[in-house]
Amino acid sequence: MKVGLFIPCYIDQFYPQVGIATLEVLEKLGMDVSYPLNQTCCGQPMANSGFAGLTKGCNANFIENFKGIDYVVSPSGSCVLHIKEHLHSAENKEQAEFLQHQTFELCEFLTDILKVEKINATFEHRVGFHNSCHGQRMLGLSSMSEKVGERFSKPLSLLKQVKGLELAELNRNDECCGFGGTFCVTEEAVSVKMGKDRVADHLSKKVEYITGGDMSCLMHLEGILKRQKSEVKIIHIAEILNSK
Amino acid sequence: MKTHSQASDIFNQDEPRVDWHDESLWFIRQKRDKAAFAIPEWENLRDIASQIKENVLANMDTYLLEFEEKAQQNGIQIHWAADAEEHNQLVLQILQKHGFKKMVKSKSMLTEECHLNPFLEKNGIEVIDTDLGERIVQLRNEPPSHIVLPAIHLKKQDVGDTFHEHLGTEKGASDPQYLTEAARQHLREKFIAADLALTGVNFAIAETGGFVVCTNEGNADMGAHLAKVHIACMGFEKIIPKAENLGVFLRLLARSATGQPVTTYSSHFQKPRAGQEMHVIIVDNGRSTQLGREDFRSSLKCIRCGACMNTCPVYRRSGGHSYHSAVAGPIGIILAPNLDMKKNKDLPFASTLCGSCTNVCPVKINIHEQIWKWRQEVINEGYAGFEKTQGIKLMNTVLSNPKIYRFAGKMGRQTMRFAPFLVNNSLNKWFKNREMPAPPKESFREWYLKNRNNNKNEQ
Ligand code: SF4
Numbered sequence: 001m002k003v004g005l006f007i008p009c010y011i012d013q014f015y016p017q018v019g020i021a022t023l024e025v026l027e028k029l030g031m032d033v034s035y036p037l038n039q040t041c042c043g044q045p046m047a048n049s050g051f052a053g054l055t056k057g058c059n060a061n062f063i064e065n066f067k068g069i070d071y072v073v074s075p076s077g078s079c080v081l082h083i084k085e086h087l088h089s090a091e092n093k094e095q096a097e098f099l100q101h102q103t104f105e106l107c108e109f110l111t112d113i114l115k116v117e118k119i120n121a122t123f124e125h126r127v128g129f130h131n132s133c134h135g136q137r138m139l140g141l142s143s144m145s146e147k148v149g150e151r152f153s154k155p156l157s158l159l160k161q162v163k164g165l166e167l168a169e170l171n172r173n174d175e176c177c178g179f180g181g182t183f184c185v186t187e188e189a190v191s192v193k194m195g196k197d198r199v200a201d202h203l204s205k206k207v208e209y210i211t212g213g214d215m216s217c218l219m220h221l222e223g224i225l226k227r228q229k230s231e232v233k234i235i236h237i238a239e240i241l242n243s244k
Numbered sequence: 245m246k247t248h249s250q251a252s253d254i255f256n257q258d259e260p261r262v263d264w265h266d267e268s269l270w271f272i273r274q275k276r277d278k279a280a281f282a283i284p285e286w287e288n289l290r291d292i293a294s295q296i297k298e299n300v301l302a303n304m305d306t307y308l309l310e311f312e313e314k315a316q317q318n319g320i321q322i323h324w325a326a327d328a329e330e331h332n333q334l335v336l337q338i339l340q341k342h343g344f345k346k347m348v349k350s351k352s353m354l355t356e357e358c359h360l361n362p363f364l365e366k367n368g369i370e371v372i373d374t375d376l377g378e379r380i381v382q383l384r385n386e387p388p389s390h391i392v393l394p395a396i397h398l399k400k401q402d403v404g405d406t407f408h409e410h411l412g413t414e415k416g417a418s419d420p421q422y423l424t425e426a427a428r429q430h431l432r433e434k435f436i437a438a439d440l441a442l443t444g445v446n447f448a449i450a451e452t453g454g455f456v457v458c459t460n461e462g463n464a465d466m467g468a469h470l471a472k473v474h475i476a477c478m479g480f481e482k483i484i485p486k487a488e489n490l491g492v493f494l495r496l497l498a499r500s501a502t503g504q505p506v507t508t509y510s511s512h513f514q515k516p517r518a519g520q521e522m523h524v525i526i527v528d529n530g531r532s533t534q535l536g537r538e539d540f541r542s543s544l545k546c547i548r549c550g551a552c553m554n555t556c557p558v559y560r561r562s563g564g565h566s567y568h569s570a571v572a573g574p575i576g577i578i579l580a581p582n583l584d585m586k587k588n589k590d591l592p593f594a595s596t597l598c599g600s601c602t603n604v605c606p607v608k609i610n611i612h613e614q615i616w617k618w619r620q621e622v623i624n625e626g627y628a629g630f631e632k633t634q635g636i637k638l639m640n641t642v643l644s645n646p647k648i649y650r651f652a653g654k655m656g657r658q659t660m661r662f663a664p665f666l667v668n669n670s671l672n673k674w675f676k677n678r679e680m681p682a683p684p685k686e687s688f689r690e691w692y693l694k695n696r697n698n699n700k701n702e703q
Contacts, residue, residue: 223678
């Protein structure tokens, strides 16, 4: 099984450690992982700003990079969602459809494809989990508070396998953090207020770390934590799953 | 007019008030959750409701004509209004025909959409909103900020001040029971004096020609039963095929709206009582255009429960007035650009696309997907502005070209200039209340080249 690692642009540039953790988690599970070197971005920043018409270049580049790969895995629910919903190609229809189908968010790949039941990781800290909306509501990584039905969570099922990790219960388990792509600057006031409220919920539960599957949400929360000079840190779930 | 973003900026200057607004609405969202979770077949009900409405949208003309015929047989007079203007004229004509000067009105978002009150007032008619929340905002000369809870943006002290000024209650009094009693006495006089009562319509039933109005205060009944003439106004999408469909919608409506099992009053109107005149005005006002927009037509399934507003994290922290449109919140975002895209071009961007709205919506409107699609429409219509367009084009050049991307990343990482969501030097906006991550010394790709790549390709 050939796994192609898709590292979204802002992780590549700002959070290389998340890419490294993702790669190492997959390698430890015996995967043949490669990182196609000419990848850039899924195209979401343009599309969500209303410029979906401009994303042909990103699409073509993505398709070209992940030729011959069985699964694309990425530590970002949001970018995976964009690929699944909006990767199109007039010239390469079949390959685009194949990739839409075969691109997975890291946690889901671990629970659903690799069926991981025992993670060899230790993280002795009190942790709050931030559900990213794209991962949760659109990719279906966990049940949501809006919908009546069975409760489940793929990322939490993985975190529960980590030795020493203590999980905090939040007051609002799945409220949006307010990042929202360009929303974070075009609607600065509301974006920040949403982020502050999310942070406050975690802080009230005395967490040491806030984790999640989407670095963009975490970057926003980190920005607020740092401005508040808080000791609480953010950490991507891949880093926890990779910790010894 | 302020954009949503500008108005929210002002709204957020009073943070404790934002917290209070957010908590009030979240409380209602939680009541909704409790009510929904008490019904194991909830998701199934949503499915059925959605399908009934889809059927209505596909057969709108048939059902409307059936309704007209049956209603006329029952002695109701039916009028058709192509737009707000025609609707307002029709109401005025009925008033003038009888020489009436005083009218009471129960909640109707349609009349807000049509700006009926100012129109009638200009023509010498006294219009009194009889829903308590609507009366409060009417006295303050404000529009409602929420379709179900028109005065949710006001604290009881605000209401106390308003009533002191207009109804003569004691200065500083804010006891809800005292204030409600004062409103009651005040409204009672208005009810008795009114010649005509106008109500909204929650459901119009094609099969029977009757209609249902849901209120918690009984003010629709009070008005309609006392007045000599009753006018009910409805957007044409309020039609449902059969009376038995009410079993689905009434269960969903109140639970979604406030967490109540059913509204206190679900009043069924079938025909005028002896000596009374009953009119129904069926309004288009852009609805047939929306019906013709394939991507957006399902917004017409809306039953105006307000659940999408209560759940929306942006609405809760920006307030209904920031949407500068009769219907605020997520549903307002997808309805308003249909009426006036230029005026409402900012609204589709007043969302994080978190998708909570779509999943509480009792009729399963894919609200957040429509918000995304409206963004594309707004941009395709050329409303982005030169600066933003250039910014996005530049960003696209960077992000679709591996070499430029790597160069920009290397340069930008250190100065924090590289971040795809910070279009056009919006860096200041990020930094106003947040820090950026500390720049790492190398990108993931650079690390990978050193540590893993057996150097098959590329530098
Ligand atoms: S869109 Fe759905 S949730 Fe929002 S008001 Fe309409 S019916 Fe209710």
